[in-house]
Amino acid sequence: MTQTTLLEKYPLLSLEILKNDTNYKNVPEILEYFKTKIDVDTIAKYIGNFNHYKHTQSLEENGSIAEGILDAQNIMFCFGKKIPNAQMLAVRPRSIAVVEYEDKFAISFMETPMPPMTDKMIVWVKELSK
Numbered sequence: 001m002t003q004t005t006l007l008e009k010y011p012l013l014s015l016e017i018l019k020n021d022t023n024y025k026n027v028p029e030i031l032e033y034f035k036t037k038i039d040v041d042t043i044a045k046y047i048g049n050f051n052h053y054k055h056t057q058s059l060e061e062n063g064s065i066a067e068g069i070l071d072a073q074n075i076m077f078c079f080g081k082k083i084p085n086a087q088m089l090a091v092r093p094r095s096i097a098v099v100e101y102e103d104k105f106a107i108s109f110m111e112t113p114m115p116p117m118t119d120k121m122i123v124w125v126k127e128l129s130k
Contacts, residue, residue, distance in 0.1 A: 001122055003111075013122060014108035021129050022105065027071040030098045030105060034075045039123045043117075047076040047093055048121065071100040079117040088113070097115065 001015045007033045031049055038044040053072040056063045065072070078093040091113055099106040107125050112118045 001064070011111040012108055013111060013118070014106060016019075016104050016106050018104045019119050024105070024128060025130060026028055027073050027098045028076065029101050030062075030107075031073060031075045033124070033128065034098075034124060038075070038077045043081055045080075047078060050074045050076060050092065050095075050114045052097075068101050069099055071098075075096055079112060079114065090111050094121070096125070098120055 001013050004014065004052050006012050019025075024033060035046055038046045051073050053065065053069070056072075057066055074095045076093050076095045080088075080092050083089065094117075095113065096107065096109045096111065100107075100108050105128075107121065109121055109125075113119075
């Protein structure tokens with residue numbers, strides 16, 4: 001996994017997986033895999049999927065998709081066990097982005113304020129590889 005900071009403020013983890021290195025054939029299959037992980041987790045709560053590709057494609061103005069992207073969707077969920085203050089809700093819920101290219105998938109997510117939850121998502125993403 002690669003750790004980066006997007007726009008000088010968002011701590012991201014990402015992994016590119018060649019299509020030959022996974023059993024998953026498309027973004028919906030990967031989202032279903034993550035939903036299964038969320039559903040069996042004792043803390044996580046599934047919220048929904050967002051088809052960012054279709055949304056961006058449908059915009060009349062400023063809808064732009066980088067060359068090579070075939071699909072781009074997010075799965076949204078929450079790991080919140082406590083509400084220690086009002087501001088904590090600003091960093092929830094979680095989202096894992098899945099982007100499909102011709103030869104690979106790019107998976108990324110923002111680190112959580114709780115390192116064990118970040119570690120859990122790292123495991124989920126790494127398990128996508130054969």
